[in-house]
Amino acid sequence: MSNAHKLALMRHAYTPTLPELQAFVQAAKTGTATRAAAALGLTQSAISRALTTLEARLGVALFHRIRQRLVLSDAGRALLPEAERMLADLDRAALTVMSFGGHRDVLRLAVLPTFAALWLIPRLSRFAAIAPEVTFDMTATLAPLDFERDPRDVAILRAQRHLRGAQVDILAEERLVVVAAPALLPKAGMLEDVDLARLPLLQQATRPNLWLDWFLNAGLDPITILRGARFEQFGMVLAAARAGLGLALVPELFVGPDLASGALRLASARSMASDTPYVLSYPQRSLDIAAFVRFRDWILTDAPPPVTGNK
Amino acid sequence: MSNAHKLALMRHAYTPTLPELQAFVQAAKTGTATRAAAALGLTQSAISRALTTLEARLGVALFHRIRQRLVLSDAGRALLPEAERMLADLDRAALTVMSFGGHRDVLRLAVLPTFAALWLIPRLSRFAAIAPEVTFDMTATLAPLDFERDPRDVAILRAQRHLRGAQVDILAEERLVVVAAPALLPKAGMLEDVDLARLPLLQQATRPNLWLDWFLNAGLDPITILRGARFEQFGMVLAAARAGLGLALVPELFVGPDLASGALRLASARSMASDTPYVLSYPQRSLDIAAFVRFRDWILTDAPPPVTGNK
């Protein structure tokens, strides 16, 4: 018997099984084998048996049996967060992989949520038309990825031109414009800054300085500038603007559809540049993926610029 | 049938089993079911069967079968790092929990490796005498822990007096002394700095500035100061010093045993203070653990100070 074989047998003996871990986690969370059984669709004796075999194989008590309750021991307390995470990881991994079904090439992207919703996803049909065999696994991110640890293929976010461990291509500079529902604006023309300041200003929680920057030279007090409902994502801000709740200062990239439909109008003739562009960032290893290379080439050259102004 | 029951059945259907994951990872790494079988102590048909059931339950091909080789598909490529990590996590969690066996209370500590080896562990017998039911799970660390993510109970390291998300108690200020094997030193008296500089100076890789700081006012060139064998941990530095390889500039905390035994002698009459103390850091939740509270009280008040000089 080879050493690998011996090691595999030993590991098989002490490694908990999934049914055991599932029983353990539910018993730990509910405090009784009976309730754990209900949660797992098993009988109480199945749970009891699983806990017994788990404790036997690990050689340690995971629970104190105290007056018909299962109370975690120190060992059980140590195992619980790790078991929960492992079961969650397994579930997530399974669901992630299952989403690959039916497609040959899958790109895994992490994208700023509103950028994804308002800029990228609406354009994906053009990419799908030229590369129908490629599909996407898209997740939201607000921070750069560490591609040495993260299995994803590419990130799209606002970032400096250089990121550690990644190549960076500029997608678009960010320019911010002021928009509002037409009902909130005069019938014709644009508003001056002093006029803008009289209206409610919708705030973006992750970009709290935007209105301060906009009104930098307007001589207004910060209280005036910062009052207004606060929302966590630009998508929410835009929804509030469409609802007539106030003025929205948002990336020009995001307002094409609402301007085109008339749901929103520009409220000021000027715009404001941001110092941080939207970028595509990806690890060297992604260049070996044909689907990624096609996507990158498409997004860098073929994606048309955003639409601005009423048509 | 309750909703929880229905969900459990669905999840049971799509969740990979451990044998399936193990077969998948080995097949992915070796490229053939035959070699995976050898690694796992199973037959080739067991591997083939496991891969088939895994792909069926996930509804996606994890391998391309290309001329009698198993080549990972995109889905397989996505799953592999996660599956490897999950199996490793499970193994580590099992081994960690198994080490709790036989003890009622376990403290999980992360400690600087040399501090553990030379200061803490030698004193643990005194703590064990007053708290025999407490045992330890001790790991090495060089960096502060993020206690929101890390399940461990306490860290002992050199750090500033304030750490995010942790309470910090000062254990000891660090003072550094110069020691050497007696054979390397004159029969009596201490050396002046100019005399020290003529001897080989043992370097500590993670503390490269120590000798620079020591000789700050000695007017020596850096080349003289920095030459010498380099070691990654103080334990290694001390071993080299005992071997007569040169002078060691090390924390006074660590040299008690060697000074007491005569294996090392002080080579200079002066010492040098460091600006960063050794601290105990721990999250609020650890205060609910009786064993931890006893340990903290012991180490802060009862642990005797280090021994300095020949006795």
Added chain:
DNA sequence: CAAGTTTATGCGCATTACTCATAAACCTGC
């Protein structure tokens, strides 16, 4: 004290994991 709850366990069955044997496909050296 009765009725209802819990856990642990004997017994037996259902399901899963695996082996053995083998067909089919592929590879390599001659």
Added chain:
DNA sequence: GCAGGTTTATGAGTAATGCGCATAAACTTG
């Protein structure tokens, strides 16, 4: 081109595991 050796996939059957049913014992509650 062929023999010998490799691989995978699969039918058939066995071993191991997971689980349900029933129940004793212990505990809880009104």
